[in-house]
Amino acid sequence: MxxxxxxxxxxxxxxxxxxxxxxxxxxxxxxxxxxxxxxxxxxxxxxxxxxxxxxxxxxxxxxxxxxxxxxxxxxxxxxxxxxxxxxxxxxxxxxxxxxxxxxxxxxxxxxxxxxxxxxxxxxxxxxxxxxxxxxxxxxxxxxxxxxxxxxxxxxxxxxxxxxxxxxxxxxxxxxxxxxxxxxxxxxxxxPWPEIPRKQYPPANLHDTSKNAVNTVTWKPMPPNVNPLTREILPPDVSATSVNFEETYIQALLQNRLSNLSPSLPMEIYLHEELSNPHSRAKKQKRWQVRMKAKEEERSEMIRKEMLDLRGRKRAVARREAIFRWNAKMKHDGKEARYRRWVQRGGLERTSKRSIRKARKGERRLRRLRNLVLQVGTKNQVVPGVETKTN
Structure with missing residues (x-):
């Protein structure tokens, strides 16, 4: 405050x-x-x-x-x-x-x-x-x-x-x-007072010159030319419809990059692989795909129940289909959480924890087997030996 x-x-x-x-x-x-x-x-x-x-x-x-x-x-x-x-x-x-x-x-x-x-x-x-x-x-x-x-x-x-x-x-x-x-x-x-312009300090040796900023350093290939083979594509085929990324990876694995210009940046071939998969737009798109698949599955289950009423009313059949769909969603959610838990290393950590617990139990049993009790010591009783009481 x-x-x-x-x-x-x-x-x-x-x-x-x-x-x-x-x-x-x-x-x-x-x-x-x-x-x-x-x-x-x-x-x-x-x-x-x-x-x-x-x-x-x-x-x-x-x-x-x-x-x-x-x-x-x-x-x-x-x-x-x-x-x-x-x-x-x-x-x-x-x-x-x-x-x-x-x-x-x-x-x-x-x-x-x-x-x-x-x-x-x-x-x-x-x-x-x-x-x-x-x-x-x-x-x-x-x-x-x-x-x-x-x-x-x-x-x-x-x-x-x-x-x-x-x-x-x-x-x-x-x-x-x-x-x-x-x-x-x-x-x-x-009239309103004029907003003063921001004053910037004069440029020095540590600043990038204006000419360097305006210089064009990347000239992409024309859209009708295959950048891998430098062949002109047919009029009905565009460069965006060709999977250059897969072609580039296969050419890289088979050592067939002789026709490729080394001055071309790699990003034009691997833009999907190098882009951030966890951006907000991509996560939202994946969520929308999942929601659409769930809704289609729900509609399909309701449609099947409506085709086989077996003496039930349509409202009852619809409720039963929705109930089975909700149960399936819960089951699929549990399986998905288990898969994520395994991928994060949860199963491996659990197995290591079980092994450590078993070794700890074995060490305890070994100490008990090797324990030696002395006769006549206070607060100790040796089975099979009679002790005199005062």
């Missing part, structure tokens, strides 16, 4: 809504009754999940002014450095808390302000009363379009508009120069 509270981001896009989750776990309490009994108890730093802002219209890179709080200044415009979506606060560039007197070397901490204490700066506009005068305009109310998810960029996208400004723009004025409620088409669009 502490890492989530201190997790501020400089990203200007909304990719997910993880900040709306309960970071205190399923048993977390945000409105603890203990606070009612003890007003001096520590107040949680994170906002309640239902109080957190979902759609942020003020993002890093925007220029704003603080209208409330200890650092409010209507004439000072600051740039948003980062935001913390768990606490609904923003941090600013070139605006930091004063350093402590007892620790002047400590790094400066940026000022934090709540989202509701900010007004978005829209730029300078000409005053409608005095066209020669330019004033800074701030958005006091922001509307937004319906968000849409961009699959290619993997983020949510929407447009923001100024529904109310300070000072009031001419298009947003009503009767008597007062502010009026406007529609989305009448509001002025506010």
């Amino acid at each position: 502490a890492s989530a509270l201190s997790r501020s981001t400089t990203s200007r896009v909304t990719a997910d809504f993880n900040h709306l989750k309960n970071i205190r776990g399923p048993t977390g309490v945000y409105r603890s009754p203990a606070r009612k009994r003890n007003p001096l108890a520590a107040k949680p730093l994170d906002a309640h999940p239902k109080d957190r802002i979902k759609w942020w219209n003020i993002v890093p890179g925007d220029r704003v002014r603080l209208v409330r709080g200890p650092y409010k200044d209507s004439n000072r415009i600051v740039e948003v450095l980062s935001i913390n979506k768990y606490r609904n606060i923003a941090m600013f560039k070139d605006l930091s808390y004063p350093k402590k007197k007892n620790d002047p070397d400590a790094p400066a901490m940026p000022v934090q302000a709540h989202y509701s204490n900010l007004q978005l700066y829209m730029g300078k506009r000409s005053s409608h009363q005095n066209p020669t005068l330019t004033l800074g305009v701030f958005a006091t109310r922001i509307h937004m379009t319906n968000p849409r998810y961009d699959i290619r960029q993997q983020r949510w996208m929407w447009d923001r508009y100024a529904a109310a400004t300070s000072p009031i723009l001419p298009g947003l004025q009503g009767e008597g120069g007062r502010r009026r409620r406007v529609t989305l088409s009448e509001a002025e669009s506010i």
